[in-house]
Amino acid sequence: MSAFANLPRPATLAMALAASATLAACGGGERPEADLAASQVTTIGVNSYLWRASLEAVSFAPLLQADSNGGVIVTDWYANPSNPGERVKVTITILDQDLRADALRVAASRQVAQGGGWVDAPVQAATVQKLEDIILTKARELRRQAVS
Known part of the structure; x- marks a missing residue:
């Protein structure tokens, strides 16, 4: 009944x-397939695709700091073995949980060996832009892989 x-x-x-x-x-x-890999996927404080892509992009250098909640990655000084008279340090900040170009900020410092010490030298803007492009491309690739 x-x-x-x-x-x-x-x-x-x-x-x-x-x-x-x-x-x-x-x-x-x-549910649409796009929801499975939404641009705002995160279990950390920032977009996980940007985070993973950023770590991969600077994997050549030792890390000083990697704070996934604050979205900050700082490398230690790195000297390319083929050019030991120059070294670089990179800071990546992820500013948002969305996978967007303006959610990523990359800053680089460069020093050259001079007189037995290290002297600050300018970093070409194209170098920083290229690193940002590499990170964004990898993040988009990771998102596409998550959908398939």
């Missing part, structure tokens, strides 16, 4: 409509 059998007919109809409205909110159509 129905749970609504003892209720008057209008009340039965009202309860049935309320129950079906509740169930309709639970079900519905399939």
Whole structure:
């Protein structure tokens, strides 16, 4: 026997409509595939695709700091073995949980050996831009892989 059998007919109809409205909110159509790899996927404080891509991009250098909640990665000084008279240090800041170009900030410092010590030298803007492009491209690739 129905749970609504003892209720008057209008009340039965009202309860049935309320129950079906509740169930309709639970079900519905399939979720779009894009939701599976949304641009805002994160279990850390920042976008996980940008975070992973950033760590991969600076994996050549030793890390001084990697704070996934604050979104900051700082490398130690790195000298390329083929050019030991020059060294670089990179700081990457992820500013948002969304996978967007303006959610990423890269800064680099460069020093050259001079007179037995290290002297600050300018970093070409194209170098920083290239590193940003590498990170964004890798982050988008990681997102595409998560969808497939």
